[in-house]
Amino acid sequence: MATLISHSVADTEALGEAWGRAARNGLVIGLSGDLGAGKTQLVKGIARGLGITGRVHSPTFTLVNVYTGGRLTLFHLDLYRLETREQILSAGIEEYLRPEGVTVIEWAERLFGQVHSPQSTVHSLSGFVRRVNIETLTNDERRISYEDFGA
Ligand SMILES: Nc1ncnc2c1ncn2[C@@H]1O[C@H](COP(=O)(O)OP(=O)(O)OP(=O)(O)O)[C@@H](O)[C@H]1O
Numbered sequence: 008m009a010t011l012i013s014h015s016v017a018d019t020e021a022l023g024e025a026w027g028r029a030a031r032n033g034l035v036i037g038l039s040g041d042l043g044a045g046k047t048q049l050v051k052g053i054a055r056g057l058g059i060t061g062r063v064h065s066p067t068f069t070l071v072n073v074y075t076g077g078r079l080t081l082f083h084l085d086l087y088r089l090e091t092r093e094q095i096l097s098a099g100i101e102e103y104l105r106p107e108g109v110t111v112i113e114w115a116e117r118l119f120g121q122v123h124s125p126q127s128t129v130h131s132l133s134g135f136v137r138r139v140n141i142e143t144l145t146n147d148e149r150r151i152s153y154e155d156f157g158a
């Protein structure tokens with residue numbers, strides 16, 4: 008597990024941008040963290056790193072936002088409104104768990120279980136997953152920790 012401190016929105020976006028630049032086809036990034044932690048800011052960076060120029064915002068009325076025009080397609084899911092794992096799976100998200108492109112999921116613990124928990128179901132669902140946890144430390148500071156699972 009890696010941990011770093013972000014001191015600003017720009018720091019968080021720069022981290023996402025580096026991940027986007029390095030992302031391989033099929034990567035799934037699961038984001039956890041409270042309201043306003045910075046999950047969507049991180050997605051903005053990932054999109055930029057993939058070379059996507061369109062506006063990034065959380066899907067609210069749809070399950071997924073799809074951003075094309077970059078090196079890989081980015082699928083952006085937000086599970087905030089889906090409370091149980093059963094609801095999530097019946098919403099039809101399986102195809103995004105082995106994406107042709109890169110998937111980022113906000114509120115991923117609703118699907119994968121708590122971050123850094125040994126009972127995590129990550130392996131059974133996806134190929135290659137990065138689990139990310141963002142903790143709010145102060146107004147501008149965030150502790151971002153992440154760990155990779157799978158192939
Ligand atoms: N270091 C930081 N990294 C990211 N965001 C920060 C940071 N410092 C302050 N912020 C602020 O925190 C907020 C993060 O909002 P964002 O929408 O990314 O959160 P979120 O985790 O996606 O929340 P939600 O659960 O509502 O989707 C923004 O208002 C941003 O300006």
Ligand SMILES: [Mg+2]
Nearest residue numbers: 046047065113
């Ligand atoms: Mg968000």
